Amino acid sequence: METSMEASRSSAPRLISSDRPRLVLSDEERDAILEEISHYENPRAASIEALKIVQKHRGWVPDEAILPIAELLGIPGSDVEGVATFYSQIFRQPVGRHVIRLCDSMTCYINGHETFLDVIKRELGIAPGQTTPDKRFTLIPVCCLGNCDKGPAFMVDEDTYGQVEANDLMRVLEAYE
Amino acid sequence: MTQRTRPLASFGTANRSPRARETHPLTWRLNDDGAPVWLEDYRRKDGYQAAKRALTEMTPEEVCEEVKDAGLKGRGGAGFSAGTKWSLTAKGDGIPRGYLLCNADEMEPNTYKDRLLMEQQPHQLLEGMIIAGYANHSFKGIVFLRGEYVDAARNLKRAVVEAREAGLLGENILGSGFDFDIHVHTGAGRYICGEETALINSLEGKRANPRAKPPFPGQAGAWGKPTVINNVETLSSVSSIIANGVDWYHGLCRPGSEDHGTKMMGFAGKVNQPGVWELPLGITVREILEDYAGGMRSGCTLKAWQPGGAGTGFLLPEHLDAQMCSNGIGKVGTRMGTGLALAVDDSINMVSLLRNMEQFFARESCGWCTPCRDGLPWSVKLLKALEAGEGQPGDIEMLLELTRKLGPGKTFCAHAPGAIEPLGSAIKYFREEFEAGIAQPVHAATAAVGDAG
Ligand SMILES: Cc1cc2nc3c(=O)[nH]c(=O)nc-3n(C[C@H](O)[C@H](O)[C@H](O)COP(=O)(O)O)c2cc1C
Ligand code: SF4
Ligand code: FES
Numbered sequence: 001m002e003t004s005m006e007a008s009r010s011s012a013p014r015l016i017s018s019d020r021p022r023l024v025l026s027d028e029e030r031d032a033i034l035e036e037i038s039h040y041e042n043p044r045a046a047s048i049e050a051l052k053i054v055q056k057h058r059g060w061v062p063d064e065a066i067l068p069i070a071e072l073l074g075i076p077g078s079d080v081e082g083v084a085t086f087y088s089q090i091f092r093q094p095v096g097r098h099v100i101r102l103c104d105s106m107t108c109y110i111n112g113h114e115t116f117l118d119v120i121k122r123e124l125g126i127a128p129g130q131t132t133p134d135k136r137f138t139l140i141p142v143c144c145l146g147n148c149d150k151g152p153a154f155m156v157d158e159d160t161y162g163q164v165e166a167n168d169l170m171r172v173l174e175a176y177e
Numbered sequence: 178m179t180q181r182t183r184p185l186a187s188f189g190t191a192n193r194s195p196r197a198r199e200t201h202p203l204t205w206r207l208n209d210d211g212a213p214v215w216l217e218d219y220r221r222k223d224g225y226q227a228a229k230r231a232l233t234e235m236t237p238e239e240v241c242e243e244v245k246d247a248g249l250k251g252r253g254g255a256g257f258s259a260g261t262k263w264s265l266t267a268k269g270d271g272i273p274r275g276y277l278l279c280n281a282d283e284m285e286p287n288t289y290k291d292r293l294l295m296e297q298q299p300h301q302l303l304e305g306m307i308i309a310g311y312a313n314h315s316f317k318g319i320v321f322l323r324g325e326y327v328d329a330a331r332n333l334k335r336a337v338v339e340a341r342e343a344g345l346l347g348e349n350i351l352g353s354g355f356d357f358d359i360h361v362h363t364g365a366g367r368y369i370c371g372e373e374t375a376l377i378n379s380l381e382g383k384r385a386n387p388r389a390k391p392p393f394p395g396q397a398g399a400w401g402k403p404t405v406i407n408n409v410e411t412l413s414s415v416s417s418i419i420a421n422g423v424d425w426y427h428g429l430c431r432p433g434s435e436d437h438g439t440k441m442m443g444f445a446g447k448v449n450q451p452g453v454w455e456l457p458l459g460i461t462v463r464e465i466l467e468d469y470a471g472g473m474r475s476g477c478t479l480k481a482w483q484p485g486g487a488g489t490g491f492l493l494p495e496h497l498d499a500q501m502c503s504n505g506i507g508k509v510g511t512r513m514g515t516g517l518a519l520a521v522d523d524s525i526n527m528v529s530l531l532r533n534m535e536q537f538f539a540r541e542s543c544g545w546c547t548p549c550r551d552g553l554p555w556s557v558k559l560l561k562a563l564e565a566g567e568g569q570p571g572d573i574e575m576l577l578e579l580t581r582k583l584g585p586g587k588t589f590c591a592h593a594p595g596a597i598e599p600l601g602s603a604i605k606y607f608r609e610e611f612e613a614g615i616a617q618p619v620h621a622a623t624a625a626v627g628d629a630g
Contacts, residue, residue: 039360039362040382041399041400042381042382042400044381044382044383045380045381045382046382047382048364048365048379048382049362049363051365052324052363052365073382075382079383082383082384083382083383083384086367086384086385087364087365087366087367087385088365088366088367089324089325089364089365089366090365090366101325104533104536104537105286105287105487105533105537106286106287106487106519106530106533106534106537107286107287107445107446107519109530109533110446110447110519110521110522110525110530111446111447142325142366143284143286143366143368143537143541144284144285144286144287144288144289145325146283146284146288146289146291146292146326147289147292148286148287148288148289148445148451148517148519149289149443149445149451149452149453150451151445155325158327160325160327160328
């Protein structure tokens with residue numbers, strides 16, 4: 001029994017055990033999280049914002065960030081992990097320098113979202129969920145961006161685009177080094 | 178580098194008519210170039226007069242009654258009376274003052290109205306929230322905004338600062354003794370956050386699984402306090418009712434409509450001028466399509482349309498004379514939903530479209546209850562097979578069975594019923610497209626070849 005438990009532990013490290021490596025949040029990250037906490041009745045409410053803050057500084061949320069965030073909020077690491085895995089805009093793997101969010105909802109589908117996918121596949125060699133080898137772009141699908149009258153709609157980082165023809169897509173992306 | 182949204186040409190000429198303030202309460206203040214209506218501009222155009230009237234001349238109960246009598250229905254998709262919701266909120270001695278939440282999670286496919294209202298008229302929303310907060314004895318308003326709406330977040334935050342500096346938020350607003358402040362909270366994705374109880378969980382920093390009702394949020398919502406949740410457009414409609422009164426509001430809609438007032442409506446898909454306009458409830462869908470959206474693009478024929486979002490049923494061109502209001506769309510067998518219609522043209526295969534839609538709903542299921550978590554991926558599997566021409570006899574019947582097993586009352590929240598509503602209607606009206614996806618048995622195929630030879 002002992003040995004099999006040992007074996008299963010070493011082959012499947014538990015993500016949030018207290019002895020796993022952890023990173024140290026920067027002062028800037030800590031301050032931003034504490035500021036967020038002040039807006040709510042309960043510090044837990046800042047958990048999503050805390051993950052977003054870490055993501056803003058590091059590009060994504062590494063496993064090692066979960067416990068320090070949990071300690072700052074005063075809640076169990078498993079709860080932070082639960083939140084971090086629920087929300088689609090929290091990235092749990094490294095992403096490229098720029099994130100392309102391409103709307104795949106029905107109106108953009110009708111307006112040619114798949115043509116956009118083809119262009120990106122052909123020019124950048126990536127499908128949804130993938131990152132270019134030079135780490136420049138990551139492509140992720142996103143729900144309706146509220147630009148259905150101008151679709152296919154997409155975002156590059158924080159910029160929203162509509163009324164772009166498939167032929168012009170690469171020209172738009174060129175601006176993101 | 179941001180390519181800005183087309184500056185509202187789509188709001189049409191009506192809102193420039195001299196009577197626009199009476200006929201287009203939601204949009205008459207908009208600037209032609211799409212620039213946000215900031216505080217000074219908003220006040221010059223009668224802004225915050227309604228809040229002043231409500232806070233200094235009316236009791237909270239009177240505000241609730243006025244909004245109830247006006248017949249303002251929720252614009253977030255379900256269409257529940259706003260005034261009734263407010264009058265059911267727990268308030269009184271010994272009950273803590275609670276929250277007024279604005280549902281700004283707009284992620285319903287083909288819904289693009291709240292975005293404009295927030296980006297360009299943030300103060301109209303804040304004024305509605307102040308009035309609603311007063312009517313509900315709330316101490317704090319929170320806008321739950323989807324994370325991707327960066328421009329809306331920036332403009333709302335700036336408007337909150339402007340309003341605070343002008344004494345329109347904070348303590349003792351306009352000398353009325355009412356204290357109320359507003360916070361803008363941004364989310365991190367997932368469509369289910371728009372479901373009102375999932376929204377509360379998300380706001381509290383939890384996974385966005387819906388909560389059991391009762392207790393309803395009006396009794397015990399955010400952090401256990403009485404909580405009212407309304408859509409952006411609902412709250413944006415409130416100030417005009419307080420300013421102009423119930424009779425005026427009743428006079429806005431078309432005869433035959435049981436819903437009152439105006440609503441943001443639109444048409445997208447392969448129409449000539451896709452857009453969103455403020456229109457009277459009860460206008461016919463044909464008018465929206467032809468007079469506002471400019472009809473179908475040349476070479477495209479209308480095959481089917483959906484009245485208001487992915488969770489509403491498909492209808493046919495023969496239904497275009499239906500009135501856009503809950504009773505009008507109800508009469509032809511589905512729901513108005515968000516009131517922004519989608520035109521499906523004849524180049525689109527319904528099986529492929531439904532595959533796209535059910536993939537969305539399956540991905541966005543919160544996974545809490547079995548019919549939804551397992552049923553939606555199953556429908557995707559069947560639709561993919563039909564799309565590839567590899568469907569088996571019985572697949573369509575299985576899809577129909579899923580529409581029953583995921584129907585209203587069978588799941589924990591309205592996500593699953595919304596997900597299968599379009600599927601049932603698509604099979605009803607376009608069954609032959611689904612049947613075409615069933616693989617021909619080998620002998621039948623051979624027989625066909627034999628006959629041909
Ligand atoms: C899966 C699901 C998603 C929803 N998404 C939204 C949304 O994004 N915005 C919204 O206002 N209402 C949404 N709703 C409806 C809300 O639950 C709720 O009815 C609404 O916010 C109430 O406001 P109203 O009465 O002013 O319409 C959604 C409902 C469900 C079941
Ligand atoms: S119906 Fe779907 S989205 Fe709603 S609670 Fe059940 S699993 Fe979650
Ligand atoms: S469906 Fe793509 S922006 Fe709405």
